Structures are given as C-alpha cells and as structure tokens.
Amino acid sequence: MSLLPADAVQPQPETVDPLEIRRRGVKRLLLTLPAYAAVIGVLWVGVSLGVVSALPVLVLAAVIASGLAGFYLVLRAGVMTRSADPLLAFPQVLFNLAISALWYAIADNLRGAALLWLSLVIVFDMRRLPPRQVRFAAGFSLLALVLVTAGRALLHSGPQNWPLEFFMLGLPAVLLPVLMAVAAQARVLRRRQLRQKEQMALALEQLRQLSIRDGLTGLFNRGHMLELLDAEARRTQRSGRGFSVALLDIDFFKRVNDGHGHAVGDAVLRDFARLGLSVFSQEPDALARWGGEEFLLLLPGATAQEAAAALEGLRAEVHAHDWGVHARGLAVTFSAGVCAHRPGDAPALSLEQADEALYAAKAAGRDRVLVGGEGERAAEAAGPRIDRRPAGADAPRLALAASAATGEQAEPAAVPRRGGPWQRLRDLPMIGLDERLRPFQYMCLLSGAVYLACIAGFLGFVQPAGMLDARQTHLFVAHNLIGAFAPSVLLRLPMTARLRDPTFALAQLLWAGTGLLVAYALMPGIGSVILQMIAVCVVFGLAVLRVGEALILGLYLIGALLLVFGLRWASSRSGIDLRLAGIEVAMSCVVLWLLTVQSLGFARSRERVREEKRKLAEATGEVNRVLMHDALTGLFNRQHMQHLLERECGRHRRSAVAFCVALVDLDHFKRINDGYGHRVGDEALAGFAAAAREVLRETDVLARWGGEEFLVLLPESEPVASGLLALDRLREALAARRLCPAAPQLQVTFSAGVAEYRPGEAIEQTLARADQALYAAKAAGRNCCRVG
Numbered sequence: 001m002s003l004l005p006a007d008a009v010q011p012q013p014e015t016v017d018p019l020e021i022r023r024r025g026v027k028r029l030l031l032t033l034p035a036y037a038a039v040i041g042v043l044w045v046g047v048s049l050g051v052v053s054a055l056p057v058l059v060l061a062a063v064i065a066s067g068l069a070g071f072y073l074v075l076r077a078g079v080m081t082r083s084a085d086p087l088l089a090f091p092q093v094l095f096n097l098a099i100s101a102l103w104y105a106i107a108d109n110l111r112g113a114a115l116l117w118l119s120l121v122i123v124f125d126m127r128r129l130p131p132r133q134v135r136f137a138a139g140f141s142l143l144a145l146v147l148v149t150a151g152r153a154l155l156h157s158g159p160q161n162w163p164l165e166f167f168m169l170g171l172p173a174v175l176l177p178v179l180m181a182v183a184a185q186a187r188v189l190r191r192r193q194l195r196q197k198e199q200m201a202l203a204l205e206q207l208r209q210l211s212i213r214d215g216l217t218g219l220f221n222r223g224h225m226l227e228l229l230d231a232e233a234r235r236t237q238r239s240g241r242g243f244s245v246a247l248l249d250i251d252f253f254k255r256v257n258d259g260h261g262h263a264v265g266d267a268v269l270r271d272f273a274r275l276g277l278s279v280f281s282q283e284p285d286a287l288a289r290w291g292g293e294e295f296l297l298l299l300p301g302a303t304a305q306e307a308a309a310a311l312e313g314l315r316a317e318v319h320a321h322d323w324g325v326h327a328r329g330l331a332v333t334f335s336a337g338v339c340a341h342r343p344g345d346a347p348a349l350s351l352e353q354a355d356e357a358l359y360a361a362k363a364a365g366r367d368r369v370l371v372g373g374e375g376e377r378a379a380e381a382a383g384p385r386i387d388r389r390p391a392g393a394d395a396p397r398l399a400l401a402a403s404a405a406t407g408e409q410a411e412p413a414a415v416p417r418r419g420g421p422w423q424r425l426r427d428l429p430m431i432g433l434d435e436r437l438r439p440f441q442y443m444c445l446l447s448g449a450v451y452l453a454c455i456a457g458f459l460g461f462v463q464p465a466g467m468l469d470a471r472q473t474h475l476f477v478a479h480n481l482i483g484a485f486a487p488s489v490l491l492r493l494p495m496t497a498r499l500r501d502p503t504f505a506l507a508q509l510l511w512a513g514t515g516l517l518v519a520y521a522l523m524p525g526i527g528s529v530i531l532q533m534i535a536v537c538v539v540f541g542l543a544v545l546r547v548g549e550a551l552i553l554g555l556y557l558i559g560a561l562l563l564v565f566g567l568r569w570a571s572s573r574s575g576i577d578l579r580l581a582g583i584e585v586a587m588s589c590v591v592l593w594l595l596t597v598q599s600l601g602f603a604r605s606r607e608r609v610r611e612e613k614r615k616l617a618e619a620t621g622e623v624n625r626v627l628m629h630d631a632l633t634g635l636f637n638r639q640h641m642q643h644l645l646e647r648e649c650g651r652h653r654r655s656a657v658a659f660c661v662a663l664v665d666l667d668h669f670k671r672i673n674d675g676y677g678h679r680v681g682d683e684a685l686a687g688f689a690a691a692a693r694e695v696l697r698e699t700d701v702l703a704r705w706g707g708e709e710f711l712v713l714l715p716e717s718e719p720v721a722s723g724l725l726a727l728d729r730l731r732e733a734l735a736a737r738r739l740c741p742a743a744p745q746l747q748v749t750f751s752a753g754v755a756e757y758r759p760g761e762a763i764e765q766t767l768a769r770a771d772q773a774l775y776a777a778k779a780a781g782r783n784c785c786r787v788g
Helices: 018-031 033-049 054-077 089-106 111-128 131-155 162-212 222-239 253-260 262-279 304-320 347-363 421-430 435-462 470-491 505-522 524-541 547-571 578-628 638-655 669-676 678-695 719-735 763-779
Strands: 243-250 286-291 294-300 334-341 369-371 659-666 701-706 709-715 750-756 785-787
Touching (some): 018 054, 033 054, 054 089, 111 578, 131 162, 162 222, 162 435, 222 243, 222 286, 222 334, 222 347, 243 262, 243 347, 262 286, 262 294, 262 304, 286 678, 435 470, 470 505, 638 709, 638 763, 659 719, 678 701
Parallel strands (some): 750 785
Antiparallel strands (some): 243 294, 659 709, 659 750, 701 709
C-alpha cells in the first residue's frame, strides 16, 4: 500500500483565461483572411478581364467584409467567452456555407468555384465541430444549394440546362458525406491528441511524485529531502535566517516487526507518517522518510527550541493514538534529536549533530526529544496546536490506470456494437479483416462509393451529352472500376497488410487525380465539376498521407492542372473561353494549395500524436518501473514482491511445483549507519543487492523487503537441497568482496531464514515461518541460515 497524497497526482481542472479565449478566437479568424483575400483577388482579376460581372463580386466582398467585421467585434469584446462555443466556430461555418450559396446564386460564370470553396470550408471548420453540428451544417449547405437552384429557375425565364443543373447538385450530395467522413477523421485525431496530452501530463506528474516520495508512507523520500536541505542552506546563507532539522526514530521498531509481523510494521509507519503530516503540514515544513523507521524533519525559520516544542506535540499525538487497532497491546513511541542549522555550515554537519542528539535521546531512555549540543533535557511541552493539515494530505494511495503498462492510453474504449440489421450490413465488408485495418477499409469503401458515383455520371450524363465517345467512356469506366475495387483487394493481401500503408494511399490519390486531369482536358464543358473532384482528392489525403506525401500530391495536382491549362491555351481550341477557364484554374490552384497546407498540418498532427504516444508509453513504463522497484537497490519493492508471491502460490496450486522464500537480514546494520554514516549504509545495501543478483539463479527473485531486510523467492526449490545452498553461495561471495568503497575495512554478513510453502497455507504463514527461522539464525550467532 502507498500513501502518496491524492491531490499531488490528480489532474487539476483546467481554467481557461477569458483573455486567452479571446486571443485564440481572434487569431483563428485572422488565419482565414488570406483565403478570403485570395478568392476576392482572383474574382477581381476576372472582373478586370471582363469574364466576371463586377456587381456579384462587390456584393460577395461586402458580405464577407461585414461578416468578418461582425465576428471580429464579437470575439474581441469577449461576450461569448462563457458560452459552449466561445470561438464561434459553428456560426462561422454557417456563415461560410451561406457565402458559398450566395456565390452559387449570383456568379453565373463561376458557380463551380463556389463548390471548391465549400470543400475548403468543410475541411477547415467542420473538424472542430461535434458530429451533430456537422450533420446540420451539411444538410444546411445542400438545402441552400437546392433552394438557390430553384430560385434561379424561377427568376430566369429562359430555358434551363436541367441535366447539368442536376449533375452539379448531385455532386455535393455525393461529396458531402465524403467530406464529413474526412472531417470526422480529423476530429478524432484532434481529440486523441488532446487526450494524450492530458495523459502525458498526468503520467509525468505521477512520475515526479513517485520520484520524490516514499512509496509506503507518501512522505518525501531521502533524495528529495537532501535537495530541500541544500536549497534551504543556500537560502539561509543569503538571508541569514536559520532553520532546524530533526531526526526521528521509532523506538524498538524491530520488536514490532519481530513480534507482530511486517504488515503491522508497515501499518505503524503509515500511521506515524499521518500523524507527522497532521503536525508538520504547513509550508514550508517538510517531513521525509529517511530510511527504515527513521524520519527527517525540516523546519525553516524555526529555532531548535521551537522545533523541540513542536516535536513534543507530535509525541503527544503518538501517545494518544490507538495503536492497538493493529495488534493487541501495541504501543509506539519515538525518540528525536534536533539541531539548529547555522549559516555557513554544511547540511551534513547539522544532520550529524541531529544524529548525535538522537542517540543521546536513546541512551537517556528513549521516548524523548533532545536538542543537539545542549545535553540531555526534556523539552517543554508544546502549547495548543493548530491542525494545519491540508485537505487530502492523508488521502489514500495513488492508483495508476491499468492501461499504463501497455502504453495504449491514447486509444478510446471499445464501444459495444449494436446488433441491428444496419450494423450487420455495415460490418459485412469487415468480415475476416484484422481490427487494425478496419479504418483503412472504411476509407476504401468511401472512395469506392465516389468512383461508382462517377461511373454513374459518365453513363448517365457525360456520354448521352456527347462529351465523350464510347471508347473514351469505356476507358474512364475501367479506370474508375480499378480505383473502386483494387484498394480493398490490396488490403486483404497478406503481403500488404503488414505495411505501414497497406492501401497505398498516395498511389491511389495519384491514380484518381491523373484520371481527373485527363477528364478535365477532354471535357471542358464540365470543367468546374472536375476541378471540384480534384479538390476532393486532396481532401481524401488529409486523413492518411504523411508530410512528404501530402506535399507531393498537392504540388503534382497543381502543376499538372497548370500544364493541362497551358496545353489548352496553346492549342487555342474553339468554343472555350480561355479567360474564364483561367480564372477557374487560378481559383482551383488557390483552393488546392490551401487544402495542401491543411493536409500538411494534419500529417504533422498525426506525427505528433505518434511521437506523443511513444513518449507516453515511455513515461508510463517509467512510472511502472518506479512503482515496482526500490529506488536505492534497483530490486523489486515489497508491494510488487507481494504480488509475485501471490502468483507463485497460484502456480503451486495448479502444478504443485514447490517453492521457498528466504528472509535475509544484514547483520548489525544499525552499527554501520551509526559508525560510518547513512551513505556507507546505502552503499552496503546497494552492494549486497548487486552481489545477490550475480550469485542467485536467473529464476530467483530478489526484493528489498524493508530497511536492511531482503526477501528471496526461490521457485522450484526445497529448503535444504536448494535454498540453503543458494544462500551459502551468496555468503561466500560477500566474504570475498568489499561492498563499500568508502569503508574498505567493513565486512558485511547476513542472517537468513528459509521456509518452504506448504499446500493450502496463506503466504503470510510461510513468511512468518521464514521470519521465525531468521531470528533463530540471529540467536545462533548470526551470519548463518536456518530452516523454518
């Protein structure tokens, strides 16, 4: 169990500054100005060439300018910052769709260019909207085009080319679902990126907390407390204001573990930490677990006497606490040594003086607080104490999400599938297809539907209108059939399914774009419709292409389109208004480039998502590593070892394979810390862990059980045949090496108790027998092993 403060790792609710919302809204609006300016500029070139009437362009420019000015004033004033749509994304989408409908209504010669603008609006804006608003906007745009067509028919008395009108209306009806699907893909990408950023922030905060806190008590760990001490010493050097430190040691804690077991010992440490936090929770006081049953207290700005008085308050809390809830008759006290740090002294000197005061308190009978350098004395009891504990300071432990171990946090939870006939019909093309490839298959089906719609247009409108002869029509139909079905076939091939892009998306889009460019060269009468289809090629690439591929597609389509127009201009074919066609091509190039820029942005976003997912997996893996390992020795910690023991018990119940556990305790470790200092003690612990890893079998599992105690899990072993022999090898290895470079004369030995797991017993009983055997080894003179 862990006691990390819950408020240290919970994601805080995001508070967005209204000024930041206004800034983002205005910035987003200003980003659209180049697109509007380019469109009006191209149209005004058409006016100067005499192919476009000036009045429609002026009306369109006036509507755009007034609309943008209105949005700017509303966003700048911030009147919508508290609304559900503070950036006014949905109103701006409807405004742009209304502009497209107005353009379609008043620009006789360039109505097809309005459909190009429609593609740009959907891609740029609709990815920011929820699905319901996207569906509403798509229905609104289609209804507006229908009403505009009907209105034009009523207002114009002349004959109407109804086949062409229906063909141009049918194109948005087919393409809007495609654009909506691509917008949905972009929306999913955006949500995934936001979700991964939140999870990354949480994982990093968890990792930070785990790196500075003790896993059992939730207090600061030794490494972080050393950093705090150094920082406080530097601050004292500048300001002259001192601080006090105190070393606390739970009296006779070894007897608690020996007499009541390690579970009770852990509970005592956790309760002691809670009591400490209740007294020393106000910033900048800091309490840390220093090692085993020792704690270190930092009190900035406090004199030694003030610190001693506060510790007397903690003694009163410890005396009043009901320790009997953990074990009948259990009583806990502590001893403490206090030292006031003097400016200019090293923190290590103050710690040494506090350590001397601590051992003076122990020598004087324990359960007392002494100030270093003043001899033995009883500190005056602290006065009434105000509980300064912040809410949640003793909250229960941090729990990581189970998905952290897999690094797949960015994936949404699976939604249960409905069993209706529509769902079964939609899933029919997915039968036998790997789950990873299903999104590709949906895009293949979508593109296939567009190809089939084009075939219907060739057979139902283009060929009857005499734009192509039968041979050309058959070639175009064959081209579209290949494009409609080849990707799905490629997707199911074993050799392509393992590729990063199993559908060859760039090749598909180049295939489609090339066919459309040939169609544009052969069928100038429906050039505006074909230009709209070319724009859709780039839209399709938004969801699948990488950065280089998106740039290749955009440049290829723009360059090829200009080449086709140049050849047409050079041929001077009769019956074609090359000036009007030039305006259409210029408008198309502007839209294609803007879509390419959007595609590049989408591709970079996908790369960031993949990179953030990789970093998130690394961060969560590091969190798990910290959760499972002891920071000092690198061995498994007690919590993870408990889990491994339970698994080994389950394996024994299934296969009846024997296993043993061995409790190992370094002999007279307290003397090492007292005589050589904690740094040498840490070196001894780390050195023992390194030696044990080298000597024990690869299948043996070693964990730091607590303080100077270690637990060894010996799978498929019996106590005498394997367990004792393994520990004897370890003893010989320790005798042949020096674990502490700072104290080369120090010889480290250990005592151990081995117990075999018995069928049907709880693992705690096996550990208790190993614990009894350990103390039998200590009673026999230490530096030996016993079987329990």
